[in-house]
Amino acid sequence: MKRGLIIGDSGGIGAALFSALEARGVTVTGLSRSRDGLDITSEESVEQRLGALDGDYDLILVTTGALEIGAHEPEKSLRKLTAEAMLAQFKVNTVGPAMVLKHAVKLLPKDRRAVIAVLSARVGSIGDNNLGGWYSYRTAKAAVNQIIHTTAIELARSHKNTICVALHPGTVQTEFTRKYVGRHPSVPAPEAADNLLSVIDGLTTAQTGGFYDWAGKVIPW
Template identity: 50%
Template sequence: MKALVIGSSGGIGQALAARLRVDLGSDAVATLSRSEDGFDLGDEASITQAARDLGDRYGAFNLIINATGALMIDSPSPEKTIKAISADAMMSQFRVNAIGPALLLKHFHPLLPRKSRSVFASLSARVGSIGDNRLGGWISYRAAKAAQNQIIKTAALEIGWTHPDAIVVALHPGTVATQLSRPFSKDHHTVEPDHAAARLLEVLAKLGPPQSGGFFSYDGEAIDW
């Protein structure tokens, strides 16, 4: 079994890669990040080249995890009201949290084996759930994550035609003690990245093709779209 963690320099990405190296061995785990590899999620040429290089080196991956994402990009904090929306800030959110994952699916899903179980999992967020939204606010981030969820659902259907044993899912990791969530975790129970990584890998291990296209929490609960 071989695994790839994209966004491996972030808190959760680092923890996932470390866990997988223990489970599978260092030679079976590939990582990809801007700081370590110059990988640019906003540049399709960079994504294309990375997929080509990793395919040449590893062949196929049984597990690909997208751990990229950002909450604050072009603004000091998420919007609390629709009056605070900025077109540029919203576009940046979509570029990182929706368009980036879409391009990863486009270029990396061919590295999943066609005739055996495989997983492409992308870190989303519960706040991207439309049905679960009871507080409002964070409009650009919520909308970008909701778009990612739709991309995952749609891609899962298409990938299933050629990869019948593939599982393509969105994951909510919970509130993890990382740089992304730290400014907003005061009133929330947080867990360390290693604990979050262990929970996410446990969830993925229990999923099968019938769950492909789903949105799951760290405890295995299916989340409302």
């Protein structure tokens, strides 16, 4: 792997992935809202920022996401659900990654292995949902999983050596999860980054379109 692109490299896990790749000798490019003005909820912004990049990337990682948006916290019951909260979640966690995938295709090589991955979440799994709650976040993540799977089918026709996957990093100790970690097992961001890169290293084209956790295990849709 020679070149990597991190979308959302100012966040906890995005920054850790950036550092981990640099430590491997990879030339890494990072894009974020705070530094580069990248607004993933705006296709114009995504097209402009990605359109300014040149060359092929062996790895493209979309690490953006939000659990709380504005005053909206994850819903514990159906009666707390609002259209506003759902739409906000979809803009950040579904539409944003979808626009990145759309405009990042031109940055993928056709003559060698490449990986394009989006950080999803286990709570987006319908088959693994035994607790309920968190309606908007769960639904937005389930939707982005469908985007990834469908994109993988298309890329398999035009980029036969590209692997497109959804990855669950586990519960990572970042500001993103600070209020919700509680007693759940969690890992520091650098450890989560190493785990994810180990999974990425081992992926084959036969696994494109899949949903995998930090240990490389398949997560049910």
